[in-house]
Amino acid sequence: MKILMLSERSLTIVWNDKTLSGDPERPLAAAQWLQAHPCPGQVAVVPAMASVTVWFDPFILHISGGALPPSEMVKLWLHENLPTQPTFIPPDVNPVEIGVRYNGPDLQSVADALGLNVSEVIRLHTAPLYTVQMIGFLPGFPYLGFLPDALVLPRKKTPVLRVPPGSVAIAGKYSGIYPQSSPGGWHLIGYTSYSLFSPEKEPPAALQPGARVQFFAL
C-alpha cells in the first residue's frame, strides 16, 4: 500500500489493482479498523473505491511536540499500526431490505447493452447481498458492492441534468441510490421510497459504510 499526502489535514492510503482484485473490500475493512483504532489526531476516515482517506487535526499533533511534521507522524503511525490485511466485520443486524419499482428510464437500454431481457436484469440486481463500500458524490449516496459481472456497464457518456431522488442506479461494479435530485451519469433502473439521508439525525446517512443491503422487486 502507498500513503500519499492529499492535503495538510489528510492522507490517502492507496492499494494497487492486484491487491484489490483479490480483496475488493480492503478499503472498507481498513476504514472500519481505523474507526475502531483511530490514529493520533484522527477526525475522519473516508473509504473510497481503491483507497481510504484519513483526516487528522495537524494542530493537535503539532502541539504534542513531535519532531516530525504532523502528516509524517500520521504516515509513520499508519505504516506501523494499520494491518496489511484488515478483516471486515459485518454488522450484527439483518440486512436492510429495500423495495424497488423496476421501471427506471434506462432499464431497457441496460438490458439491451448487456444482451439480457429486463426480467433477467431484475433477477441479477436483486440476487446479491450488497455491502455499502463507501458514501460519496452526494450526502448519503451509497456505493453498494458488488454487482454480478453480468451487470457491469460503464457510466453513461453524457450525464442527465436531473436524476429524481430515490432513483436506483448501476455503474461499473456498483449499485447506487440517489438521495437527492442531482445531475447523474449512472444507469437508472428503478425507484425506491427508502429514505437515505436525514440531515437532522446523527449519523445522517441511513446506510453507513459496511451496512448490508438486499433489493427486492415491488
Add this chain to the structure above:
Amino acid sequence: MILRVITTGTLATIQTPPDYRWLHNGVPAGGPADADAFKKANQLVSNPPGAAVLETAGSGFSAIVERDCWLGFTGAGGHWWVGRSEVENNRSYLVPKGMMIKNTGSSQGNYACLSVAGGFVPERKLVQQGERLAPARIVTDLQIPFKTLGNGLVTGRQFVLPLTQIHEDNKLIIRTFSGPEAHWWTPWQFDQFFSMPYIISRQSNRMGIRLTGNPLPYGEGREMLTTGVAPGTVQVPPDGLPIVLMADAQTTGGYPRIAQVTEADLSRLAQLVPGTVFHFKKISGEQAEAALLEQPFR
C-alpha cells in the same frame, strides 16, 4: 433576536468552522469560504474562536439591527454601511437598535463576514429573506475600548489586519503542491500548470472554482477511480480546465488530482473575483504544512 434580514443579497449563510464528523457520510466539512476573515471577525468582537458568523457572497445583504450590539466586519467582499454611514472593514462597531446595515459588495473580493458579540446561533444554514437571526449568547458586559466618530458611530479601537494577496515578479500567486495524480501529466505539462496564467471564471462558488486558461489534457482511457478529495484539491476534468474544490465540494471525486492549493492560501483564492488572473506557485507538501502551522492556533 439580533438581526432581521431584509434582503439576503447573492447568498448569505451562517458559518461555523469545518465539521469533519460526517465526511464518511458524504457531508462536506464546509466552513467559511474565507477562514481568515472568519477568525478575525470573531476576534473583533471578543468572541471565542469558532463562534458562528454570517458570511455573505456577492452583494445586497441588508438587515435591521434589533438590539444595540457590537458587530465586526471583515472580508474583502464587504463594503458595509450602517445607516447612511460607510464603515471600515476590519473594525468593530457598536450599532444601535433600529439601524439598517447593508453590504453593497466590493470589486476586491467575493465574501464578507459579519460577526456579532456573543456569536450567532451555531446552526450552519442558508439565511432566508425576512428571517430573524438570534444571538447564541446575550452579551451585555463587553469591554471593548472604543472611540466615537464624527458621524456619531462608535467603533472599537482595535482593528485587525486583512489578509493580502501575494505577488511575486508582478504576478499574483497561489501556493500549491503536487497532487496524487500529478504523474498523469508529462513533466512539460506539469511545468505549464505552474507557469501559465489561469483566470477565475464566473462558474465559481462555495463548491468550487472553475478556471479558464491553458488546458491540461491527459491520456484517454485512464480510469480514475473515485477517491477522497479535500478543499483546495485541483481536479482536472476531461476538458482539461482545472477546477479547485472549495468548502462545500463533494467529499469524493472521480477526476485526477494534479495539485493541492495550500490551506494557507485558500482564503486568498476564495476572494479572487471572476476575471482575476493568477499563477499557481509550486511549493512542497512540507512547506504547505509549515505555512499552515505558522498561523495562530484556531
